[in-house]
Amino acid sequence: MSRYNIPLNIAILLSPFLAGWVALFMGAYDISPTDTLGILFREVVPFFQNPDSPERVIIIDIRLPRILLAGLVGVALSVTGVTFQGIFRNPLVDPFILGISAGAAFGCAISMGFLPQLPIQIMAFVFGLLAVALAYMIARTQGEISRLPLILSGIIISAFFTAMVSIIKFLIDPMKLQNIVYWLMGSFSLADWNYVRIVGIGLLISLVPIFFMRWRLNVMSMGDDEARAMGVNVKRDRLIFIASSTIAVSVAVSVSGIIGWVGLMVPHLIRMMTGPDHRSLVPLSMAGGAAFMILADTIARNLTSFDLPVGIITAIIGAPFFIYLLKRGGRDSWGK
Amino acid sequence: MLEIIDIHFSHSGGDAEILKGISFRIESGNVTVLLGPNGSGKTTLFQCIAGLWRHNSGRILLNGADIGSLPPEKRAKTLAVVPQEHDPPFPYSVLDVVLMGRASHVSLFSTPSKEDYRKTKEAMEMIGIDHLAERPYTKISGGERQLVLVARALAQEAPLLLLDEPTSHLDFRNQIMILKKIRDIVKHKGLTALVTLHDPNHAALFSDHIVMLNAGKALADGPPNEIISQESLKALYGVDVDIIAHNGSSIICPRIQD
Secondary structure, three states: OOOOOHHHHHHHHHHHHHHHHHHHOOOOOOOOHHHHHHHHHHHHOOOOOOOOOHHHHHHHHHHHHHHHHHHHHHHHHHHHHHHHHHHOOOOOOOOOOOOHHHHHHHHHHHHHHOOOOOOHHHHHHHHHHHHHHHHHHHHOEOOEOOHHHHHHHHHHHHHHHHHHHHHHHHHOOHHHHHHHHHHHHOOOOOOOHHHHHHHHHHHHHHHHHHHHOHHHHHHHOOOHHHHHHOOOOHHHHHHHHHHHHHHHHHHHHHHHOOOOOHHHHHHHHHHHHHOOOHHHHHHHHHHHHHHHHHHHHHHHHHOOOOOOOHHHHHHHHHHHHHHHHHHHHHHHHHOO | OEEEEEEEEOOOOOOOOOEEEEEEEEOOOOEEEEEOOOOOOHHHHHHHHHOOOOOOEEEEEEOOEEOOOOOHHHHHHHEEEEOOOOOOOOOOEHHHHHHHHHHHHOOOOOOOOHHHHHHHHHHHHHHOOHHHOOOEHHHOOHHHHHHHHHHHHHHOOOOEEEEEOOOOOOOHHHHHHHHHHHHHHHHHHOOEEEEEEOOHHHHHHHOOEEEEEEOOEEEEEEOHHHHOOHHHHHHHHOOOEEEEEEOOEEEEEEOOOO
């Protein structure tokens, strides 16, 4: 593997734009690429007015925000996957390892089951953060936090909130149960410009520290003691990484439900293709995650006449692709 | 000069004291070897000096300044630790691993500069591993990996080097090679090195100074020819040995027949 395969890196960085472009004229309502381009052009360039046609509404108000939202959520899940794999020194860790997904699911279940006046998005966000904060506090022994207790307490918190969700599912009316189950599968069907704005701002704030500190992930992945001996303030830096990641994932989960697999797989794929150095891995995973999620969502919208939950699609296209890469790369693929 | 003054250590919650007042001093430009059986407190002392564990009392002075309570970044500029070679979770290139030694010189929100690369390459050339730069760290031999970790410590540019059993996973040839290299570099760059070793023969061959540690106490310290004796090794390891003089150095030969 060469150090910097520049054409490959550029291809990965451009992939979300290509995927987004293709996704824009894919859908139940047929709009040709030329018409799509015309609508976009008239929307963006001043002095041109778009007629208030159904085509305009579909492109500008339905497809475009949905594509952008999918891309942003893809960015959030892949970057936090990279971050957690780095700080926990384990390529099999995903963004949900500290219990965010179970916490968010609990928030969603409460909102749908008992407190409809509180929006699902806010409840999911708050309980996602709460779950991670609890896991972090449980892991703290004698003022120190180490890797293994943190993962274990994440598992404990996940199990606890999953059980609470099960109780709610068991008790509530089956119609509401259906809504909870659907929400948990993950979907972008509710996307609008307001969601895009919220997620965009949330990610901008939470991912900036990760992006600029990404080289430190190399050092931290060597282990706490070694990183400390090389001058890294492990306690502080890990807290920054975990807090930033948790906010990013909670924002993503609050608008799209729980979309599994992306945060585990995309970092892996990118690492196999371009190497483990986090200086390139972080930005390339952002691009790869966005492209993958846009693609998965496009399939979810177009495969059947229903809007399938995208979480199902990510698993269905992810698994065989992953198996292929593992078989091809052999042991190397696991990072050995 | 590194001064270890009356270091006491016990694990929080544990009542057994592991280090029971250890004191010794190391002159700059020397290779000092810590010898001691398993469980003697060697590693504990090592962790305390490296700042990874906090000693209960006592002081660690480098050129008169207490390094016991420095923040990580400043400590890393004072002393560099060479751990035992190991498998990292990701296959970083050798260059990227050595570059990590620059962490204390790279500010929190940035990435290594040209200057950091220059220092990294310098360290690799000095150790003679520049030809490995683009190889994955996971695909080179144990001896090469140990060299990479030494290069990483040099890139850190700290005057004090701590090496934790640098020979433990290496074959005979690589053991000699790494010890010779460490000694050469310490002398060449005027560094100070503290090395833990298991083999008293290696200690006798490569060190300027030996500290013998047993049951949390320093039994003796001094230059190898003064300190290595049948009695001291019997006291340290409980093993009977013969000491044979050869070409001005002494060879320690355990008695295996009763």
